[in-house]
Structures are given as structure tokens and as C-alpha cells.
Amino acid sequence: MSTIPRIAIVGAGPGGLVCARVLQQHGVPVTVFEHEPDPDSRSQGGTLDIHEDTGQVALRAAGLFDRFLALSRPESQEWRLHDRHATLIRHDQADEDDLSSPEIDRGQLRALLLDSLAPRTVRWGHSVRAVTPLPHGTARLHHHDRTVEDFDLVIGADGAWSRVRPALSDAQPSYAGVTMVEAHFDDVDHRHPGIAQLVGRGTMSAKAGRRSLVLQRNSNGHVRAYITFRGPKDWHAGLDLADTEAVRARLLAQYQGWDESLLDILRDNEGGFINRPMFVLPVPHTWQRVPGITLLGDAAHLMPPIGVGANLALLDGAELAQAVIGHPTIDEALDAYESVMLPRAIETAKTAQHMLTTLMPDTDTDEALFPDAAWPE
Numbered sequence: 001m002s003t004i005p006r007i008a009i010v011g012a013g014p015g016g017l018v019c020a021r022v023l024q025q026h027g028v029p030v031t032v033f034e035h036e037p038d039p040d041s042r043s044q045g046g047t048l049d050i051h052e053d054t055g056q057v058a059l060r061a062a063g064l065f066d067r068f069l070a071l072s073r074p075e076s077q078e079w080r081l082h083d084r085h086a087t088l089i090r091h092d093q094a095d096e097d098d099l100s101s102p103e104i105d106r107g108q109l110r111a112l113l114l115d116s117l118a119p120r121t122v123r124w125g126h127s128v129r130a131v132t133p134l135p136h137g138t139a140r141l142h143h144h145d146r147t148v149e150d151f152d153l154v155i156g157a158d159g160a161w162s163r164v165r166p167a168l169s170d171a172q173p174s175y176a177g178v179t180m181v182e183a184h185f186d187d188v189d190h191r192h193p194g195i196a197q198l199v200g201r202g203t204m205s206a207k208a209g210r211r212s213l214v215l216q217r218n219s220n221g222h223v224r225a226y227i228t229f230r231g232p233k234d235w236h237a238g239l240d241l242a243d244t245e246a247v248r249a250r251l252l253a254q255y256q257g258w259d260e261s262l263l264d265i266l267r268d269n270e271g272g273f274i275n276r277p278m279f280v281l282p283v284p285h286t287w288q289r290v291p292g293i294t295l296l297g298d299a300a301h302l303m304p305p306i307g308v309g310a311n312l313a314l315l316d317g318a319e320l321a322q323a324v325i326g327h328p329t330i331d332e333a334l335d336a337y338e339s340v341m342l343p344r345a346i347e348t349a350k351t352a353q354h355m356l357t358t359l360m361p362d363t364d365t366d367e368a369l370f371p372d373a374a375w376p377e
């Protein structure tokens, strides 16, 4: 890099934050614009398994690997697969010193990344409305309050519904035909011993055809359930999603005939149900290079959640920062970054699409199909 560029990152998710961290480590100033009002305004979601060949590579590049290891839970790589009668079909034990993909709560990972940044790097409560290219390869950031700011590089790390993406591509996420309904259990070992037994130290999937029930242990005895099924996006037509008992009754009807111990996942949860229809970008998703603007993570390659999205976002973020540091111009850095990131994302998205079709076939069967390569999130 010959001169110090002005760099904006839109979005303080895992990808944007690791990118900011690696840039700062090499003395490159950066500002992250985040729509959420403050770091604690929203629960950051469930647990993430951080893979050796992607997410961990990024955390090493960011100098945060040891701190990640101290927080992570290798034992949570344990996984059980059941059929709908609760018969155990497969049980992968987790070795305490197996570091291939230890789990970490998403909130802990975000806090780790945020704490590693210089004070005031993140501008909270800043929604970006759009980005437009300017002559001479720079880019204009349009804030929600109608003010604008110009940068040499704007990085769209703003997730599925990216406001940066339209500067590069017309692609829009579309419904993948599968919905996840999230439910929560607190203090499972004392309050929900049946759920604690099902989930063990890690993840449990129960499957039959187009339906599954997934449990994941987070830290502090918290368990998240993902009630996942293939079906129309408006599966809840006629229901008020805020009416927990009505949603529960609809879900119980969908899982009729499943073992009672599994139905407790629908009956005993704390709080309401959160509807999460699955959206994906088209495959392949690519774009012609636009000087001064690029994307990373879900903004670039939103794909079915089969355990890779956050890992790829982390790797993209670290590699993009390294490209900026290692090349004399932003143009050359983007050439280097996109020529690796885009083909990788296309290949992974194809695999993810295939896995979703295998895991959630459009048929009603009793079979608990699970491709060997697939790992539940």
C-alpha cells in the first residue's frame, strides 16, 4: 500500500469485525458503520463451530486464536442423530483436545472481536442506505440521515439484506423452501433434564423426510432448538406468530407421530417461537469489479446455514484485509481478493444447496437422511 486509504466497513458482524481488526493490526485506519444502536442491543444468536481451515485461519491472522480457544467448547462437537422415534442412529463423540471445529457462542465471538479494536472504531446506530461509485475509483456512502461520506474503499459486510450489494449486483435473496423456527431453553440441566439428555454436550438432530428437530447446547446451560421443515414461507397463514400457544399447536400438528421425548422440544420451551425463513442468494452469485467497492460474508454469498457462513465471513474478512495491506493499490487488492473469494463462495454455495436438498428432501419419509459431509449448525 503506497498511501493510507480511507476505508469504511458496513456491518459489525464476524466478517466486518475481523477485517477491521486485521487492518488495524497493520496500522491501517478503518471505520465500521453498524446499524444496531449499541453492542448489547440484540442477542447475537446461537453457537458457531469455528473450522480449522476457515474461521480459525482468520482468527489466527487476527492474533486472536488463543483467546478464542480459551472461550471455545471443543466438547460441544459431540453430535447425535435420531430418527423420529428417538432411536439413536449415530453418535459422534467429541474429544476434548479435538480442535477441528470447537463451538463458541456468537455473542462471545463478537465481544472478542469488538474488544480487539481501537476505541470508537465502530460507529453504532449508523444505518447505511446505499453506496455509489464515484469517478477515480472512490465510493460514496449514503447514511440513513441523508448525509454522505466518501471513501477509497467501502466493504459491504452487512449480511443477507446488504445495502452495499446493489452497487455491484442486482441479485436479491430468495426463499430456499425451508423454514427454521427457533425456540429456547434456559438452565437445561436443572429445569429441562429431558432436553439436557437429548442434546448432550453438543448438538442433536432428529430427522424424518422434510422435517427435523435440532437442539444445540450454548454456554451456561442454554439450549436453542431449530424446528426445521420444508414448506411454504407462509406455513403460519392465519396464525398470529406472537400467539405462542397457537404456534405451538400448529407445530405439534406438523410433528404428529414423533416420539414424546422429541415433542417436548415443541412443548416445554421458554418464551415464544421465532420464525426464520431461510433465504439464499442465487448460485453462482458474482459481479463485474467496481473500483472502491466490494462485499464479504453473507452480503456476497448468502447460502443455506449448513455450518459454513460465519466461517467464510471470517476468512473473507481476514483475506480482504491482508490483500489491502499487501498490494500497492486498492484496485490490485480487490483483484487479488475477489479472484479467490468468488470461486470459493460459488463452490461452497453449490455444496450447501446440495446438502439442503439431501437433508430436507421434498418427500415425506421416515428416513433420517444425513449426508456424511453435512454438519448441523
Ligand SMILES: Cc1cc2nc3c(=O)[nH]c(=O)nc-3n(C[C@H](O)[C@H](O)[C@H](O)COP(=O)(O)OP(=O)(O)OC[C@H]3O[C@@H](n4cnc5c(N)ncnc54)[C@H](O)[C@@H]3O)c2cc1C
Pocket (backbone or CB within 6 Å): 010, 011, 012, 013, 014, 015, 016, 033, 034, 035, 036, 046, 047, 048, 049, 126, 127, 128, 129, 157, 158, 159, 160, 161, 162, 163, 180, 276, 296, 297, 298, 299, 305, 306, 307, 308, 309, 310, 311, 312, 313, 376, 377
Ligand atoms: C439459524 C442460523 C444458524 C447458523 N449457524 C451457523 C454456524 O454454526 N456456523 C456458521 O459458520 N454459520 C452459521 N450461520 C450463518 C452465519 O450466521 C452467517 O453466515 C454469518 O453471520 C455471516 O456473517 P457476516 O459478517 O457476513 O454478516 P452478519 O453476521 O449478518 O452481520 C451483518 C451486520 O451488518 C449489520 N447491518 C445490516 N445492514 C446494515 C446497514 N444497512 N447499515 C449498517 N449495518 C448494517 C447487521 O446489524 C449486522 O451486525 C447460521 C445462520 C443461521 C440463520
